[in-house]
Amino acid sequence: MSENVRITLDEVRQLATDALLANGLSPEQTRAIADNVTRAERDECKSHGLFRISWYVSGVRGGTIKPDAVPVLSELAPTVVKVDAGGGYAPLAQEVGTDALIKKARSHGLAALAITRCSHVAALWPEVEVLAEQGLVAFAFTSAICFVAPAGGTKALYGTNPMAFAWPRDKGAPLVFDQSSSVSARGEIMLLQRDGKTLPDGWAIDPHGNPTNDPSTALAGAQLPFGGHKGAAIAMMVELLAGALIGESFSFEANELEPDDTKPAIGGEFILAIDPIACVAHNNRAAQIAHAETLFSKILEQDGTRLPSDRRLAARKRTPHEGVEIPRTLYNALLEMARP
Amino acid sequence: MSENVRITLDEVRQLATDALLANGLSPEQTRAIADNVTRAERDECKSHGLFRISWYVSGVRGGTIKPDAVPVLSELAPTVVKVDAGGGYAPLAQEVGTDALIKKARSHGLAALAITRCSHVAALWPEVEVLAEQGLVAFAFTSAICFVAPAGGTKALYGTNPMAFAWPRDKGAPLVFDQSSSVSARGEIMLLQRDGKTLPDGWAIDPHGNPTNDPSTALAGAQLPFGGHKGAAIAMMVELLAGALIGESFSFEANELEPDDTKPAIGGEFILAIDPIACVAHNNRAAQIAHAETLFSKILEQDGTRLPSDRRLAARKRTPHEGVEIPRTLYNALLEMARP
Numbered sequence: 001m002s003e004n005v006r007i008t009l010d011e012v013r014q015l016a017t018d019a020l021l022a023n024g025l026s027p028e029q030t031r032a033i034a035d036n037v038t039r040a041e042r043d044e045c046k047s048h049g050l051f052r053i054s055w056y057v058s059g060v061r062g063g064t065i066k067p068d069a070v071p072v073l074s075e076l077a078p079t080v081v082k083v084d085a086g087g088g089y090a091p092l093a094q095e096v097g098t099d100a101l102i103k104k105a106r107s108h109g110l111a112a113l114a115i116t117r118c119s120h121v122a123a124l125w126p127e128v129e130v131l132a133e134q135g136l137v138a139f140a141f142t143s144a145i146c147f148v149a150p151a152g153g154t155k156a157l158y159g160t161n162p163m164a165f166a167w168p169r170d171k172g173a174p175l176v177f178d179q180s181s182s183v184s185a186r187g188e189i190m191l192l193q194r195d196g197k198t199l200p201d202g203w204a205i206d207p208h209g210n211p212t213n214d215p216s217t218a219l220a221g222a223q224l225p226f227g228g229h230k231g232a233a234i235a236m237m238v239e240l241l242a243g244a245l246i247g248e249s250f251s252f253e254a255n256e257l258e259p260d261d262t263k264p265a266i267g268g269e270f271i272l273a274i275d276p277i278a279c280v281a282h283n284n285r286a287a288q289i290a291h292a293e294t295l296f297s298k299i300l301e302q303d304g305t306r307l308p309s310d311r312r313l314a315a316r317k318r319t320p321h322e323g324v325e326i327p328r329t330l331y332n333a334l335l336e337m338a339r340p
Numbered sequence: 341m342s343e344n345v346r347i348t349l350d351e352v353r354q355l356a357t358d359a360l361l362a363n364g365l366s367p368e369q370t371r372a373i374a375d376n377v378t379r380a381e382r383d384e385c386k387s388h389g390l391f392r393i394s395w396y397v398s399g400v401r402g403g404t405i406k407p408d409a410v411p412v413l414s415e416l417a418p419t420v421v422k423v424d425a426g427g428g429y430a431p432l433a434q435e436v437g438t439d440a441l442i443k444k445a446r447s448h449g450l451a452a453l454a455i456t457r458c459s460h461v462a463a464l465w466p467e468v469e470v471l472a473e474q475g476l477v478a479f480a481f482t483s484a485i486c487f488v489a490p491a492g493g494t495k496a497l498y499g500t501n502p503m504a505f506a507w508p509r510d511k512g513a514p515l516v517f518d519q520s521s522s523v524s525a526r527g528e529i530m531l532l533q534r535d536g537k538t539l540p541d542g543w544a545i546d547p548h549g550n551p552t553n554d555p556s557t558a559l560a561g562a563q564l565p566f567g568g569h570k571g572a573a574i575a576m577m578v579e580l581l582a583g584a585l586i587g588e589s590f591s592f593e594a595n596e597l598e599p600d601d602t603k604p605a606i607g608g609e610f611i612l613a614i615d616p617i618a619c620v621a622h623n624n625r626a627a628q629i630a631h632a633e634t635l636f637s638k639i640l641e642q643d644g645t646r647l648p649s650d651r652r653l654a655a656r657k658r659t660p661h662e663g664v665e666i667p668r669t670l671y672n673a674l675l676e677m678a679r680p
Contacts, residue, residue: 074621076449076618076619076620076621077448077449077450077615077618077619078418078447078448078449079419079448079449079450079618080449080450080618080619082621107418108417108418108419108448108450109416109417109418109419109420109452110419110420110448110450110451110452110612111450112449112450112614112619114619114620137580137581137585149642150639150642150645151645151646152642152644152645152646153639153642153643153644153645154642154643154644155642157638157639157642165573165577167580177573177576177577179570179573183567209644226566226567226568226570226571227523227566227567227568227570227571228566228567229648230519230566230567230571231566231567231570233505233517233519233648234574236517236635236639236648237505237517239635240477240507240632240635241477243631243632243635244616244628244629244631244632244635245477245614245616245619245620245628246619246620247619247620247621247622247628247631250634250635250638252635252638253634270619272450274452274585275417276584276585278416278417278419278420279416279417279420279422279452279454279585279586279587279610280416280454280585280586280587281414281416281422281587282587288584288585288587289584291583291584291587292580292583292584294590294593295576295579295580295583295584295590295592298497298590298592299490299493299497299576302489302490302492302493302494302495302497303493303494304492304493304494305490305491305492305493306491306492308569308573308576
């Protein structure tokens with residue numbers, strides 16, 4: 001029997017939907033999460049695909065997350081909207097805020113969406129990609145459970161604190177990057193732990209602040225920011241934007257409320273959108289976007305380079321007709337989660 | 341005879357002023373640049389202090405920079421202002437745009453300033469610090485001459501592309517970071533070259549794409565982005581924001597116009613301001629800013645940590661009464677530049 005199961009993207013969506021509904025997630029929450037998870041599987045972002053469903057379920061079972069939260073939209077300023085996610089997951093809250101954000105960015109040039117009281121365990125790129133598909137430049141920032149040490153420090157204080165950026169393109173999908181402020185994703189360390197392998201140098205420190213190559217010691221200690229103090233500065237910036245700026249918790253405060261770091265935590269997300277045509281004196285959007293293409297061409301002229309979204313977009317061409325492979329253990333676990 | 345000369349901050353300003361005026365910079369351009377350079381010396385940011393005056397002068401002598409440019413302010417959108425720097429240096433253009441930017445951020449919540457046709461060879465933190473002193477959260481991005489290779493590539497394509505971020509504090513100066521997208525500032529490599537020292541590993545590659553520790557070889561080759569592909573993604577983002585977004589050149593285009601990379605190039609700067617109180621439902625600015633202080637305290641609780649601005653702010657306390665030291669060769673060169 002094969003260790004993997006090949007399924008279609010429709011089956012991905014159905015597996016996610018059944019597992020979420022069976023665990024009390026409302027139909028609306030379920031639809032938004034299943035859509036996010038399906039997009040991740042479609043793009044072969046495995047760590048945010050069906051693998052994440054057990055996180056979504058554990059948050060509800062553990063009582064941390066409100067399974068039927070109804071996000072509420074409000075206006076904070078001429079360019080700022082807020083969505084109170086009501087203690088639910090982020091994808092539905094993003095959906096509720098996105099139209100208002102787009103409208104404000106188009107009418108004012110810039111706009112922001114502050115999402116509060118949400119749990120963000122999804123990939124960060126989908127929300128900025130949606131905005132760039134509408135012709136906007138977009139940024140997203142979210143913080144999470146304490147896993148990363150500050151520059152020079154020895155103890156976890158920041159989340160892995162991803163930031164995402166999207167730029168609209170004239171043909172096809174936007175250019176998007178979505179990167180954590182840590183050297184590696186936490187999931188990568190967990191996979192090396194599972195496989196009995198060691199960590200590369202520079203990924204993590206032990207609970208005393210000494211370098212370690214042992215995955216278990218690293219998980220008990222702290223991950224390191226990418227690029228030393230520069231990545232740490234980005235991690236701190238993300239804490240401020242997804243925290244104090246929008247009246248939400250810092251990662252260390254979320255940990256104080258929910259010290260179990262295997263479950264989703266409640267926090268904030270900050271999304272910023274810019275209408276590029278508002279930033280130039282002319283009115284030729286096509287020329288502005290075409291100009292950016294000359295940069296992308298120059299990057300790709302050099303051997304060994306690629307654009308940040310290229311791997312995802314290549315997968316996106318294949319998976320709608322080829323389907324995706326997931327481990328049979330995961331497949332069975334999802335069926336199990338879907339049992340009433 | 342000492343190799344260094346100790347001078348007061350007033351003398352710093354005077355040396356800068358005399359050298360700039362003697363080389364045809366207008367009084368207004370001179371005042372803005374000398375102010376920026378004096379702030380850099382005050383904070384012991386040596387690579388953007390008096391050391392930079394020869395760059396400012398070379399741009400004028402070489403005909404690249406307009407010495408008497410008069411920046412022109414205009415409105416592009418309800419939240420976006422533009423300053424056409426007219427081919428002059430950035431500091432005066434920033435001054436001309438800052439009030440309008442602050443006013444728009446306060447009335448709308450968010451605002452941006454697009455500076456075009458400017459040469460930015462200054463530190464990037466002063467313009468965001470000024471905004472945070474007015475209670476705003478601020479970002480700045482600028483690109484420059486091609487010095488940094490893209491991820492996986494071997495040839496310089498991006499500028500050192502700094503980004504700066506500032507957060508207002510309740511007491512004293514704002515928290516600010518200003519970091520290039522390269523492992524090191526180009527100025528640091530130039531200082532090591534001047535002093536006959538070698539580069540740390542991982543800073544740069546030679547013209548064939550091989551690692552090098554020699555400053556001169558590195559300056560002829562390419563600098564590397566910090567944190568590998570993640571820093572390269574930031575560098576690319578900065579190119580887009582300071583380039584296509586505001587109708588300005590990418591670094592590689594500036595190089596095509598002005599292939600001599602020892603002289604300042606013309607390009608763009610993008611500055612973004614957020615009024616933090618516009619991003620929360622309450623009206624208690626003091627509580628919002630106090631909340632951020634809890635994060636800073638948590639960082640400083642750990643031995644070995646510091647906040648990004650701490651070294652600059654410590655110098656800022658000392659230098660107004662102690663003065664600063666500069667190499668005698670630099671001092672003499674400045675006097676020479678000031679001769680009619």
